[in-house]
Amino acid sequence: MDKSKKPWRNKNWNGQVSKVCNEIYGTLSMLRQTQDFLPKDIKQHLIKSLVIPKFMYCSEIFMGCSRANWHTINVCFNSCIRYIHSLKKFDSVSKHVNELLGCSLENYMNYRVCLFIFNLMKKKTPHYLYEKLFFPRFRRSRMLSLPPTKSSKQHINSFFVRGPRLWNSLPSDLRIIDSLAIFKRECLSHFASQKAQK
Incomplete structure (x- = not known):
């Protein structure tokens, strides 16, 4: 075609x-x-x-x-x-x-992505989204593995590729927080300290 x-x-x-x-x-x-x-x-x-x-x-x-x-x-x-x-x-x-918003608009959206992944990992619902996360063998650090690589730009830019990369870029002590309220506060503080991309 x-x-x-x-x-x-x-x-x-x-x-x-x-x-x-x-x-x-x-x-x-x-x-x-x-x-x-x-x-x-x-x-x-x-x-x-x-x-x-x-x-x-x-x-x-x-x-x-x-x-x-x-x-x-x-x-x-x-x-x-x-x-x-x-x-x-x-x-x-x-x-x-x-x-x-407490930070730049783009960093605030990055914060929301990390908050979404936090809730997805904690609640494991909705299941059809949770099952799209890839966990390494040892989950202690709460790192996420990237899904199988595809060559298309749409796949590379998709939420479940870029999202885990953004999540993994968080400091390790931030990823292992259990409290939603503390995670929201510390995660927003983290992104407030980041410079927006040009």
Whole structure:
């Protein structure tokens, strides 16, 4: 079959990223109508309630995004920061970027991936996802083995390849924590200390 007739061969997340960002820009456009009348804490609450869930919905798919996609996502996120702080379009947001989520948006999504894997390992449910994790013979360190390697880019960028790699990159004392509350606190602190990729 002609490769040109197999669109999945060149599948990327451009369309999904554009769709999410366009929805967020639409929401921001409405919020800006009252921007000058609201205090900072209310604007922050509105962003967390109305906009951040749009970023977070199925956010695991963003793991396989290109850096160009991530640039688009971060530009959109920076617009949210500017709304909260009443900054102009080209004002720097660098000193505010960690205030909303405790770390950069990309690191926050990485935190959510690790939290998802933590809960999956602890609860072993849903089973159809838990069975996709590969454990080494000795589980004491709670490292994960990577699934059998396939050559396709989609497989390499899939959640159950990139997710375990991200999990294994956590400090060993963080991976062996049993308490959900402590893991959430320490894991977020870990990603807050990490620099976002360029």
